[in-house]
Amino acid sequence: MGPRPAFAAGRNLTSDRAAALAAVAFGAAMTGFAPIFARLSEVGAIPTAFHRMAFASLALGLLLALLPTPRERRPTRAFDILLLGAAGLFFAGDLGFFHAALANTSVANATLLVNLAPVLVGLGAWALFGERPSLHYLGGLALAVAGAAWLSAAAARNVETGLTGDLQAVAAACFYAAYLLTLKRLRAVFSAAALMFWSSAAAAAALLAVALTLDEPLLPESLEGWAAVAALGLVGHAIGQGLVAQGLKQLPVAYSALVLLLQPLVAAAAAWAIFNEALLLGQLAGGLLLLAGLVVARPRR
Numbered sequence: 001m002g003p004r005p006a007f008a009a010g011r012n013l014t015s016d017r018a019a020a021l022a023a024v025a026f027g028a029a030m031t032g033f034a035p036i037f038a039r040l041s042e043v044g045a046i047p048t049a050f051h052r053m054a055f056a057s058l059a060l061g062l063l064l065a066l067l068p069t070p071r072e073r074r075p076t077r078a079f080d081i082l083l084l085g086a087a088g089l090f091f092a093g094d095l096g097f098f099h100a101a102l103a104n105t106s107v108a109n110a111t112l113l114v115n116l117a118p119v120l121v122g123l124g125a126w127a128l129f130g131e132r133p134s135l136h137y138l139g140g141l142a143l144a145v146a147g148a149a150w151l152s153a154a155a156a157r158n159v160e161t162g163l164t165g166d167l168q169a170v171a172a173a174c175f176y177a178a179y180l181l182t183l184k185r186l187r188a189v190f191s192a193a194a195l196m197f198w199s200s201a202a203a204a205a206a207l208l209a210v211a212l213t214l215d216e217p218l219l220p221e222s223l224e225g226w227a228a229v230a231a232l233g234l235v236g237h238a239i240g241q242g243l244v245a246q247g248l249k250q251l252p253v254a255y256s257a258l259v260l261l262l263q264p265l266v267a268a269a270a271a272w273a274i275f276n277e278a279l280l281l282g283q284l285a286g287g288l289l290l291l292a293g294l295v296v297a298r299p300r301r
Contacts, residue, residue: 020250024259027243032266034236035110036274038099041232042225044216045099046207048232051220052095053204055233060197060242067193080189087182087195088202093175095207097168104165106277113169114263119145120177121257128181131252140297141258147289148261177257183245184253192246200237258297261290 034052041048094114101110118141125131133141186195211218220226248256265287271277 016250020247021259022247023243024247024251024256025262027240027247028260028262029266030235030240030243031237031260032240032263033270034232034240035098035102035267036270037228037232037236038102039275040224040228042220042222042228043218044214045103046096046211046214047216047218048229049092049095049099050204050207050211050218051229052232052237053092053200053207055230056237056241057197057200057204057233059234059238060193060200063238064193064197067191080186083182083186084190084195084198085202087179087186087199088204089206090175090179090182091199092203092206092210094172094179095203096210097172097175101165101168101172104168106271110165110169113166114172114176116145116170117173117177117180118254118257118261120174121180122254124177124181125184125252125254129184129253131254133254137254137258137297140293140295142293143296144258144261144290144293147286147291147293148264150286150289180248180253180257184248184256187245187248192242192249196238196242196245255297259294261294265290 038045038048038052041051043051098110098114101113122131122133122137122141126133183195183199186199190198220229244256244260268277268287
C-alpha cells in the first residue's frame, strides 16, 4: 500500500482540531455553571474552593485508575512534578480570588473579569511557545472581549458591584492565565486525566491548608450544601476543565483561552434562570458579538 495522500492527513488534522474545539467549547459551557454552584454553597469562599478540588480529585482519580495508561499514572521527572504543583497552586489562587469576588460583585461581572485571561494568555503564548498572534486573531480577540464586556456591563447595571470584588476577579484572571499556560506545557507530557488529577490534588491540598486557618465552617450542613459543592467539583472542574485540558493538545492555547469567554455568557444565562438576575437585550447583543469574535479569531490552516 502506498503512502497516505496529503489531503487525508490534512482532513485528519482538521477533524482533530474540530474535536478539540468542541471539547474546549463544551468544557467552557460546563465551567460557566461553576459560579452558580458556588453561589449555592453553604460554606465560605475558600472552603467552597477546597471542596470543588477535592470532589474533582476523587472523580479524576477514579477515572485515572480505570484508564489503561499506567506509565502516565504518576509524574516521573522532577521538573514535571514542580510544574504539576505549580499548576495546582495557580488554579488554587484563581479559585480563591474568584470565589471571594463572587461575594462582592455579580456573577456576570466576576466571570467576565476572570475571563480577561485570554489577553494575558495571548502574550504568554507568544513569549513562551512562539504562538505569534495573527491579525484575524487580534481582531477576533477585540470583538470577543468587547462582547463579553458589553454582556457584563449590561448585567452590572442591575446588580450592585464593588471595587473589591472587581480587583479580586482581576487577580483571579492572572492566576488563571498562568494555569492555562502551564497546562499547555504539561499537556505535551501527560494525558488530560493524569494532568487534571495531579494538579487538582495539589490545588486541593493548598486550599485545605488555607481553609484550616480561617475561622469559618469547613463542611456544609445539609444535603443541598453537599450537592452544591459536589456539582461544583464534578461539573465545573472534572468535566469542564478536564475537557479544556483535553482540547489544549490540538489547539493554540491563546485561542483556547478565548473560547473560554463563553463562560460569562453561560453564567449570565444560568444566573437569569436560577437567581433571577436580569438578562437584558444588551447582554444578548454582547453575547452575539462574543460569538462573532470567536469565529473571526479561529485558527486558520
